[in-house]
Amino acid sequence: MSFDPQNLQDIIACPKTKTKLICDGDFLVSVDPATRLKYPIKDGIPVMLIDEATEVPQQEWADIMQRHNRHPETGELVS
Template sequence: MAFDPQRLQDIIACPKTKARLVCDGDFLVSVDPATRLKYPIRDGIPVMLVDEAEEVSPEEWAAIMQRHERNPETGEAVF
């Protein structure tokens, strides 16, 4: 069974900060603006190891947050 980010969105969190994650292509991206970590999804399985995460630039993180209808400064959901 492949990873379905929509089903697990309310359960899965960043292992470092416990912040929510958004699925962006082949990555899960933390909504925490302080860390801006992204975790890879390999062969349909999220790799939730802090050592495997990459920090994205503030500009890339803001663009990802905007794509997911989140505030590009805070990562909070925009309703």
């Protein structure tokens, strides 16, 4: 069974910060602006290990947040 981000969007969270994750391509990206972590999705399965996460550069993270209708500085959902 592969990962379906739409079905788990409300229950999956960053294992380090416990903040919401959004699916962006082959990664799950934390909405936490302090850590800006992204977790890979390999063969359809998210790798939710903190040691496997990488920090997203500030501008790239802001661009991801904007693509997902989130504030580029806070990660908060824009209404």
